[in-house]
Amino acid sequence: MPRVALLVGMALLVAMVTAALREWTSRVRDRMNVLRRSSALRTLDERERAALATLRVLTGCLHDDQVRMLTGAFTAGARSANYPVCDGQLAGIPVLMPRQAWPHLADRNDAEVVMGRHWAVVVRLNGFEVATLRRPAAAHVLGERLETPAEVAMRRGPGMRPAALPITTLALWAAVDLSGVPALLMLVIAGGAAWLAWPRRRGPATAQRVLQLQGQLQAYRKHSDGGPVWLLGADRRVQLPWEWADARAFSQRRSMRLEVRADDGAVLGAGPGWCLARDRQRFPPSGGSWQLAWLGLLLLLLLAGWLGDLRWLPVAGVLAAWHALRCILAIRQSLRRNAARTADIAQRANPGH
Incomplete structure (x- = not known):
């Protein structure tokens, strides 16, 4: 009886939290719609649009060009010294703003914003103007x-991984000898091995466009324990290979020429000297993670075989020893x-200029 009461209490708690979240989301959406329907003060000019380029690239927030007035208190704000965008709520509406706008916040704020789908983007705030940003x-x-x-x-990756074939065969063989939950477990192991072995092709087989770009490379971190976000210039987000990300040559903020896949x-x-292919x-990958995955599946097979005293145990044991080696x-x-x-x-020499 106490266990049933605990389950009922947990279910009620989850239901209450879900209802509260839905209510909060509905109120924010209503405020956003009211602001979206309000009269526009003016149209965003080209200097302001250019100044918001970095914010758009980092956050993926696409906004319109109709500037509206938003007045109220700022709450639930968050900023990072190594990230150029801050967020929070202004008058109960989620907003994004450049980091330089943060010192201009007050108890009551007068802001001019443009509207995105889920955010309002600050253009002016208590005398601060994004157009003045360097x-x-x-x-x-x-x-x-x-x-x-x-x-x-x-880019497309390797084809079918043949190491999964004997594991899938053994698991299906074991499923025939077993029944009930153990047989179901064997089918899950066979399906997992087949899924891991299936090739994961990324993109079309035809060659894609590669752009030769020149700009200043900068790395931003929103959280100290998160990976860097790389920008080339003010408006081009790029992804350095993990092998190069910690290289000293890329840690210096300077102009360089990169070859970037357009997609x-x-x-x-x-x-x-800097060619990823x-x-x-x-320095090809060693495949250690795949050997560990196959070994884990084989150990599950051995456990089920030991419990059921099945005749294919020696084969699975030899395969497990081979993959362990x-x-x-x-x-x-x-x-x-x-x-x-x-x-x-x-x-290596510094990346190309």
Whole structure:
């Protein structure tokens, strides 16, 4: 009886929290709609639009060009010293603003905003104007090319992983010998192995456009424990390869020339000596995580076989020992590869200008 009462109490608590969240969301949406229907003061000018380029790229907030008045108290604010955008609620409406606007907040605030889908974006606040902000120049497109065959193969990833075939076969074999929950577990293991082995193709097989861009590279962190967000210039978000992200050459805020895939912003090159496809060929992945995944599935098979005394146990045991050995060798290879790659990157010239 106490257990039933606890479950009922938890269910009521979840229902109350859900209802409160829905009520809060509905009120915010109503305030946003009222502000959206209010009369516009003016139209956003080109200087203000250009000044908000970094905010748009970092947050993905697309806004209109109709400037409206918003007055009220600022609450629930959050800012970071290493991130150029702040957020909070102004008069109960979620707002985004440049970090430089934060010192201008007061008990009562008069702001001019433009409307996005989920946010209002501050253009002016108590005398502060985004048009006065100093900002880096936009990234310049110097040219373009198509992906090389190596870059296409790198983007699309490997094909079917044959190591999953014997594991799937053993799991299906075991499911025939078992019944009930153990048989269902074997089917889940077989399905998991097949899902892991299935190729995950990313994008079309044809070569995609690669832009050659020039601009100032900057890294921003919204949270100290989060990964950096990279901007080239004021309006181009890029993604450095994880192998290069900690390189000293990219930690300096300066102008550089990068080769960026147009579709997803992935950086593929940065001048002489900086070619991602060549790095992946010289320092290939060890596959240790995959060996660990196969070993985990085989250990589940062995556990079920030990409980059921099944005849395929020796086969699963040999496969588990083989993948355990492969996992140890892959870890050693990974350590050597990382050391060699770090030493190689440290000797390279700075990315191209």
